[in-house]
Amino acid sequence: MAPLYKVNIPIGHAGVPFYSNSQTPDNQRSLIDKDSISSILPFVSSSINSDTFGDKDYNYHPSIGTYNQYSSVRNNSIESLEPLSFFDRLPFEIKLKIANELNQYDALNLMKVSKSFFQPAVVRLYHTIVIDPCYSQFNQEIYQAELQEHDQSVNSSTFIKMKYSLKNFLKIISQEMPIEMCKIGYYNSHYGSLINKIQFVELPDGFNSPFDLNFFTFMSVKRLERLSRFYWSSDEELSFEIVNRLPNKSNLNSLHVSVDFKKVRAGSTEFEAFRGFNNLEKLSLEPFLNSFNLFQIFKNLLEGNNDKLNLKVLRLARVNSNHNFIKNPSSSLLVLTSYIIENEPIKLSEYDMNCILNLFILFSAAETRLEDLNVLSLDSIVVSTMDARRLDSVMNLENLKQLELKNITEVQLPEDVHSPLSMNDLYARLDAGFLKHLGKNLKNLTRLSIDYRESLRDTVPAFIYNLENLQELDITIRWNVTKLCSIQSWKHLCFMYIKAILKHSKTLKKLSLDTKEDSVFCDLHKLIFTECLLELGGLTELESLRLHGYSLQPCGPLLASMLKKLKYFELFGSGAGGAPHMGLQVVHDGVLDDWFRVQHVAVAISEQNEHIEFIKIDKCLFEVQKTGKLLPRDGLEGWFESKVRVILNRVDF
Template sequence: MDDPLRTTSSHMSRRAIMARYFNLCAPVGHAGVPLPQDLYSGNQNKLCCSADGKAFRHVILTGKKDDQEQASDVILNLPIEIKTLITSHLSQHDLVNLARVSRSFYDAAMFSLYENVVIDSDYSFLNDPLRDTGEKVTFIKTRYNLKKFMQLIRENSDTPFPMGMLVRSFKVINLPDGISRNEVRSFIYDSIPNLTRLSSFYWKTNSSVLPLSLLDVLPNKEEITTLAFNVDLGKTTSFTSNAFPSLTKISLAPFVNSQNLSAFFESILLSEGETIEKLETLQLASELPSVLHKPSGNVSSAQCLVITKYMMDNNLQQPNTSESDRFIVYNQIDCGFWSFLNAIAKKGKRFESLKILDIHSANFLSTDSNEVCNIVNLKNLRTLCLSNINEIQFLPDVDYEVHDVSNLALRYMKPSFLEGLLPNLRQLTKLKLDYRESMKDTVCEFIGALQTKANISLRELDIVIHWDDSKEAVWSSWETLAERYIAAILLHKKTLRKLSLIATEDSKFYELHKTIPANMLRSLKDCRHLQSLRLHGESLHPSGHLLLSEFPDLHYLDLVGKEAGGPPHMGLQVVHDGVLDNWYRVIHVAITLAQGNPSLKFVRVDKCLFECGRSGNVSPKLDNLKNWFEKKMRVVVSADDF
């Protein structure tokens, strides 16, 4: 006589059996099918849905479904929208496993798996709990996986349902090691055109610069809202018009010079009338962070920031008795960064919705603020980042040769660029300034005036104080300038949550750290709500732990500089460093700080990051958390903002 169990289940497929009777407590048999309950015994192997282990055989013999089976059928037959909502909360590893075991959830798993793709060689799944973006993404870490992804997108272009249609957001942060230029080029021209539902494209890796023809092959231009990429603009000043009518966020680097930047913006933003008004994020840089040398159009010394008409007409150096490391030719200085606003003004357009403005490596004229205020609606601006900016004072009335520029500049000095922006700011909450001026320093005045004149209270502040010999024409001493900065910061003490304060002394040959007096740093204890603090570690010696224990909500601490951990631990100076030798040379500093302030979660001493435990112990963390920790410590516009 035939076994009724075998008779009943003979017409059922393996997938149907798994879908109906799969249970986490049942052992798995051949080919992944759960074993019948008759074949195993023991209390530890009983099914979760039955106390005596008879429910499984009862269903197969009678064909009747209990409440758990009915619930299982309901889940398997949910609409695709509900299934996608469920899978959007799973990690990429869970999505792969779900797609392998469930035909019913296969499509939903694929939708969630390919919707947001990020290429980042520094990614580690162990750090997923630290991600606070709330967005589920699929990371590609290795060269092998990236090539498989490229092949999948390319080969499925002619199928009824190509996989490229699933990708909505594509970001490249760090390319894996070993990726060649030919592979990148193949990916651009063979795979990217198949991303037909793309709405966000982000390619900001320092290892490669993309060809300008990328704009021609990008699909779905009508629906792309984010465009951020490193593109080569150095070979041409004329661009093919490419309309992106839905664009709200744009990032461009390196733009090389103001002429190319103006031509690019005219072809991208002005080809459609409403693009300018809808733009919310604007990020521009004249060079990549990986470039070691600075173009000749940039000025690095604050002593070269005052120019007279005579110098421009005769292409002369600034009078200076000290030896220079290079010859500054003033006709080569690119002072027309904001010239891209001219074409916008001619068409009667404005940046009406701009919320984030990030400029890196550019030269400003003090008079540029008038044009910026006319074309940019600064009332909606919430984040302002000006990094490696040189403000040049151009004195057109002086048409004769001079030998004492300091005395001349004080007579003809115009109001700074930052002063011109102040009356138009209303909602600024995040500010980053790495801003060089000659002789005077208006950054501290600007920070203080945000509170006293504009009634703006900052939540995040990232400041680099620049000092050089020319500042002595206005400031009596370095201590006087540092005191003004501390006083301006304390005006925001009630709302400030993040503070990065670094000082440097600029020279024609190098930049050195400038120590902020310890008694001034102790005044920062009035910022009781600080959660993130970044200072030069040497400025805190020897009693810095006493100051840092005054912050009850401080979670993240960054001590910058090679001497941040004090004198080197000579007992660990070996011929060949081990993996964690640098960490253990300064681990005593992290332990002291963690024990002095129990609220600390992460401490970085120079380049060594530690995670703090509740009992005051610390554990080293490797470099794959570098980008995450940088966003915690500084005001940065990163991939999470696009």
């Protein structure tokens, strides 16, 4: 009969488990104490109660050798230790590889029943930490399919969902490891030194108080001595001190942070915290607020790297257009003449047109450029025509494969205009524009997301039409009354965009189409004519489609039937499920089932196209099973968004 062992002291405080010398009856013995594991892994919950296990629960295969002799503890020393099976004799690296193939719950259970796998399982559980309240182990096969596209595995990550678990995790990483764990060789004395990647997709409910965030910034981060990737995408901004306290910056190759720059004083030395990132390949900064902060950040990045950066992914957001209410310059004041500047109540500080210019100055002075950049994302930045040439000097645009221009505002500056002019006269004085010059250098672009604001005209359709080999396209069509100077009507503009999209019918696999109309207080959605949307049936290779639901009613099933390769279909907006039902269709007293309200739309679409796998109507996601039935799915919002939109997420960092 295989021997059992019991942990007599809490792991993580004084040592690792020893075999028990006591002759406790089989029915009173347990493999391991629950408190022993929970002392170092309170943030991982197991679905199995270890106290219910005994020898009778484990059957060893006949081909696996077992031994009757086992070590006994005498005078706090181990006299002899015979392996229970050949698994005990495997090298640590092989055991770690086995542990990495298990999800967090199986890895936890493995360390409960095998002392030889205790150390590898702990290393696996701490290697990659993902804080995501929406994660569900029941969606694991879908997450795995997404990560495999990036040569990653969901099994090698430990997910934390609850506030309690996250608080315990932040406390544990500062604790010292037992001596036996330190004997692995290259790990330091704290559990935080086992962490290689940490990703905050979103914070759990309640974990957003200043105390919680400051505890993480000032107490926990300094223990992450072997960190190579840090990802923070929560709405909550971290203190600027987080950049200064990141240990071993030279090992960090991916940094995605949302930092509070409002408290950073101009002219201070705090920006020197950005020195030392010698191996940075992926960088995302938000919200840097103004061009001065951006100048100081890249000035110190260049000085700390001998005037050379090897960035492959770069995301710069003056403010995050997804999380914040943004006050953009009025669409009627995007063409600035000398007369307008002198006579209109304009605050030029609100435009802040020096972001690209400051990067151009820094990289020109350093006589370098970003040669290896593959992904560029710009958010809420004001540009001019000259910025396209400056951007080409800062980076090699021909290597770009993905470009995001989100909430970008183009400002035109006609020269020698000292008197009032009509809109038609101003339109005649406009130059070629930012996008026309930019598009000439985008030779290898395959993924594009664009939300572009300009006055008197719309250059986006021509920009999209002139690109080659687009595979993924995320467009927001902008409308304001000044565009009537050059465009006949809103319907005419819609057909211009449809024509540009159809040019890529042989290569386009993903399309997201949204519309916004400028208003005094906020942007409003504007309906697209149904006959325009039905033209999208010519996209023969399309696998993913996202449209505003109210624009497509009641022709959604008809369009779906035209797209034979469509797998993912989203109709967003509160009107996607049809007219409001005024509180009817209540499943239980006082409880309205959102899925029941919109499922008839999903049923009608799935019946017209048997290839569709997932349908999202408003906020409700359905999986279409092979039998034709619709299964509501929760916790897949982030995954599905990456399937229907062109965005950067944690997988890219």
